[in-house]
Each structure stands twice: as C-alpha cells, then as structure tokens.
Amino acid sequence: MDYKAWEPKYLGIAGRLGIDTECDMKSSKLLSELIGGNGANMVAIRNFINGKLALVLGAGPSLERNLLSVRGTAGFISIAADGATSAYREILGGYPDFIVTDLDGYRVEEEVEASKRGSSVVVHAHCDNVRAIRSMVPLMLKTIGSTQNRPLGNVYNFGGFTDGDRAAFFAVEMGCKGLVLAGMDLGETIGHFSKSFVMDVQRKIEKLKIAGELLEWLTELNPTVEYYNMTGGIHIRNYRDITPDDFKKLI
Numbered sequence: 001m002d003y004k005a006w007e008p009k010y011l012g013i014a015g016r017l018g019i020d021t022e023c024d025m026k027s028s029k030l031l032s033e034l035i036g037g038n039g040a041n042m043v044a045i046r047n048f049i050n051g052k053l054a055l056v057l058g059a060g061p062s063l064e065r066n067l068l069s070v071r072g073t074a075g076f077i078s079i080a081a082d083g084a085t086s087a088y089r090e091i092l093g094g095y096p097d098f099i100v101t102d103l104d105g106y107r108v109e110e111e112v113e114a115s116k117r118g119s120s121v122v123v124h125a126h127c128d129n130v131r132a133i134r135s136m137v138p139l140m141l142k143t144i145g146s147t148q149n150r151p152l153g154n155v156y157n158f159g160g161f162t163d164g165d166r167a168a169f170f171a172v173e174m175g176c177k178g179l180v181l182a183g184m185d186l187g188e189t190i191g192h193f194s195k196s197f198v199m200d201v202q203r204k205i206e207k208l209k210i211a212g213e214l215l216e217w218l219t220e221l222n223p224t225v226e227y228y229n230m231t232g233g234i235h236i237r238n239y240r241d242i243t244p245d246d247f248k249k250l251i
Helices: 003-017 021-035 042-049 063-070 084-092 108-116 127-139 163-173 201-221 244-250
Strands: 053-057 077-081 098-101 120-125 143-147 178-182 226-229
Touching: 003 021, 003 201, 021 120, 021 127, 021 143, 053 063, 053 084, 053 163, 063 084, 063 178, 063 244, 077 084, 077 163, 084 108, 098 108, 098 163, 108 120, 108 127, 120 127, 120 163, 163 178, 163 201, 178 244, 226 244
Parallel strands: 053 077, 053 178, 077 098, 098 120, 120 143, 178 226
Antiparallel strands: none
16 A cells, blocks of 8 residues: 555544544554564465465345355455454364454454464554554464554555455455455444444544545545455445345356
C-alpha cells in the first residue's frame, strides 16, 4: 500500500472514531520488537498467493452458511478474519492458509494453535490491543506484522481497517487474481464468530460501515483484480454478487 494514498483514509477514520494515532504507533513498535527477525517470509507468501483466487472469510452471520456451501471444494487460498478461524475449523476442519487478526475476537487461542499448524498469521497492531500483542505474539509462528499507520521494517501497512477488509487488502497486495468475499455481511447484525461480547454495538456497526467503504475503494485502487461477493445480503459496489455454484466455477 502506498502510504501517501492510505494516510488520508486513516486520519479520517481516526477522527471519526476518536483513535489515538500516537498510541497506534507505539503498539506497532512493540509488535515490531516482538517479531524481530523471526517474521514470515514475505517473498514466499507473495509467491504462494500471486495469481490465485483468494476466499476472504469475514465473521458475519452468513459465515457458517457460506462455509458449508464450499465444503469439499479446493483450489483457492483461504484467508480468515479473526474469529472466522474458529468457524473454518468447526465446519471445514483444519485451518485456513492465512489469518488476519487484531487478537480481540472469538477464541483467540485457536489462532495461536493455527499458527503452529501451518497458518500464517497477519497480526495487526493498534492502540487497544497492546496487552494481547505482548502475550500472544511470542506464542505464534510465521507472524506477519500489520499496522494502520506508517509501516516499519517488519510491520507492513496493507491497507484496510477491520480484520475483514484488511484481509481483502492483504490478498490484493500479495497479488491474487481474484477476490471472493464470504461472511462479509457488513450490516447491523453481528455474527456469532465475531466476538464473544461486544461492548459498544453502535461503534462496531460504524466500523463495519467503514469496512464497506474501504472494500469499494480497494476496487478503485486495483481495478485489474476480479472482485466477487458470495455473502448474500448487502451489495458492495464493484463486486459481482455470486452463488456458491458460481464460486466453484471460478476455481
């Protein structure tokens, strides 16, 4: 992500939600220190995703239905946003290829286990998850650092704000040929696998609105990628709404 293009988006979101940008940077620096020189091989990851179809799994209420519809299907890269990891495990078995998380979702301990079973984990740093970064990151393998402010040497800014839309930005940044969204409802109903408990529902809904805006912007930044939405429900501009049968034909 070109930070000059991203920064106005980030500052706008920070103003909208009252985010402390300096505190965000402190969290990023901590993440960088904890990863050190033991982060995932980004060249290998880019080569793994480049030119392939990526299925990005949000933790919305349609997630379980979407996962059931692709059970037994292969030939795509799977990227789960935070708590969607648990649904993937329960419904499809095993673990997704990638997890994108800020470590505050449903059953975070399963993301640690996934990192030990082959999943690469994109850990995002922001002001509110310093404690989780300090306790969880040392337990993980194949970690990729992520930030929403200025990137550091081993902490990258892929774009995106919530785990779901950040997962989409990550897939596109790594060169996927096509992006398919599932479980990305972005409405006012919060999915079972999103969080065990949501303290501020209206703030969560506002974040989902921001996610939709950024997903649309992603298509403008990278118009050569093919964009699809298998979620059902709310239409996202520039994404072709598809069925599970359509998805299988893309592979």
